[in-house]
Amino acid sequence: MGQAITVVGCGVIGLTSAIRLQERGYNVTIITRDLPPKLTSAVAGAYWYGGELATHSSRHRWSSISLETYLQLAKGDYCGVSTFRMLEVFGSRVEEPWYKDLLPFYQRVAPADLPVGYADGYWIEIPIVETPRYLAYLVERFRQGGGQIEQRTISDLHELAHDHANIVNCSGVYARHVAHDNFVYPMRGQVVKVDAPEVKTAFSDDDAFTYILPRKDGVVLGGISQKDNWDLEIDAEVTADILRRCEAVQPEISQAPIIAELVGLRPGRHEVRLETEQLTDGCTVIHNYGHGGIGYTLSWGCAADVVALVEQSH
Ligand SMILES: Cc1cc2nc3c(=O)[nH]c(=O)nc-3n(C[C@H](O)[C@H](O)[C@H](O)COP(=O)(O)OP(=O)(O)OC[C@H]3O[C@@H](n4cnc5c(N)ncnc54)[C@H](O)[C@@H]3O)c2cc1C
Numbered sequence: 001m002g003q004a005i006t007v008v009g010c011g012v013i014g015l016t017s018a019i020r021l022q023e024r025g026y027n028v029t030i031i032t033r034d035l036p037p038k039l040t041s042a043v044a045g046a047y048w049y050g051g052e053l054a055t056h057s058s059r060h061r062w063s064s065i066s067l068e069t070y071l072q073l074a075k076g077d078y079c080g081v082s083t084f085r086m087l088e089v090f091g092s093r094v095e096e097p098w099y100k101d102l103l104p105f106y107q108r109v110a111p112a113d114l115p116v117g118y119a120d121g122y123w124i125e126i127p128i129v130e131t132p133r134y135l136a137y138l139v140e141r142f143r144q145g146g147g148q149i150e151q152r153t154i155s156d157l158h159e160l161a162h163d164h165a166n167i168v169n170c171s172g173v174y175a176r177h178v179a180h181d182n183f184v185y186p187m188r189g190q191v192v193k194v195d196a197p198e199v200k201t202a203f204s205d206d207d208a209f210t211y212i213l214p215r216k217d218g219v220v221l222g223g224i225s226q227k228d229n230w231d232l233e234i235d236a237e238v239t240a241d242i243l244r245r246c247e248a249v250q251p252e253i254s255q256a257p258i259i260a261e262l263v264g265l266r267p268g269r270h271e272v273r274l275e276t277e278q279l280t281d282g283c284t285v286i287h288n289y290g291h292g293g294i295g296y297t298l299s300w301g302c303a304a305d306v307v308a309l310v311e312q313s314h
Pocket residue numbers: 008009010011012013014031032033034035039040041042043044045046047048049152153154155170171172173174175178188189190191222223263264265266267289290291292293294295296297298
């Protein structure tokens with residue numbers, strides 16, 4: 001049996017970290033208050049997003065590693081990852097994106113072919129994750145690998161320090177409490193899922209924070225980002241506003257029945273925290289949180305660095 005490691009958190013960040021550690025032979029237990037789908041990670045759209053939302057110097061490397069992993073996962077219909085064509089549009093001219101050569105498809109849109117009101121855009125082929133199915137797949141993969149999941153709430157990491165020598169902290173926005181990190185704040189998001197099988201391509205207007213994501217479990221419409229808002233209740237006005245913006249792009253959505261409205265708290269921070277802390281004598285913590293609106297995009301890359309940090313700490 002390999003060395004024991006405890007991962008706090010069972011969202012996309014905790015699960016990918018746990019799986020990569022397990023694959024290196026560690027004996028991993030996840031401690032978590034919530035199980036999928038009752039967490040932020042289940043609410044996400046979720047598409048691989050190469051835009052410059054993160055500031056960390058490793059962001060492109062992390063995103064590239066994740067992209068490669070998702071493209072592999074998308075090869076079969078077994079875990080909820082598929083690739084779709086997305087039209088990404090902009091109000092002004094933009095540079096070529098840094099990731100264009102990594103994608104299966106990239107094409108600049110000719111000005112005459114852009115929707116009215118936009119100055120630039122491109123078609124890209126990107127992975128989109130059907131989040132409830134994908135999280136269930138990750139949980140199953142972790143359990144199949146011998147991993148244990150213990151459902152319990154901790155007050156903070158010090159509570160574990162006595163009995164756990166190696167901890168990986170993937171508590172998302174709740175790192176504010178669990179790690180006493182006041183740099184962490186919620187970026188409240190809300191999405192609407194509709195039944196619109198005729199929608200086959202994705203759309204994103206970053207400036208307006210409007211996106212349309214076709215998934216097998218429905219079309220996800222978004223979005224919004226409300227800083228410092230911890231409210232987990234559905235806001236009917238936000239739903240109406242999202243529908244109005246998405247219908248303006250794709251009018252057939254106005255006829256589509258609503259399947260679900262969902263709220264989640266993105267873990268905001270000025271920069272992802274991925275580093276080692278010596279919590280007490282004999283207890284090392286590797287923090288992996290603060291991924292904001294791109295936790296799916298960064299997850300596999302960050303998980304690779306968690307493994308590297310664990311190995312350096314021994
Ligand atoms: C509407 C919306 C759309 C999004 N779209 C995208 C997208 O298109 N692409 C993309 O890349 N990202 C997207 N994101 C962002 C992404 O969802 C997050 O960055 C990611 O889910 C964060 O994952 P996490 O594992 O850190 O946090 P979480 O999923 O919140 O998991 C945190 C875990 O910590 C556990 N925990 C917390 N406190 C305690 C405690 N005290 N004791 C024990 N356990 C605890 C929780 O139970 C949970 O298991 C979106 C987010 C939202 C809300």
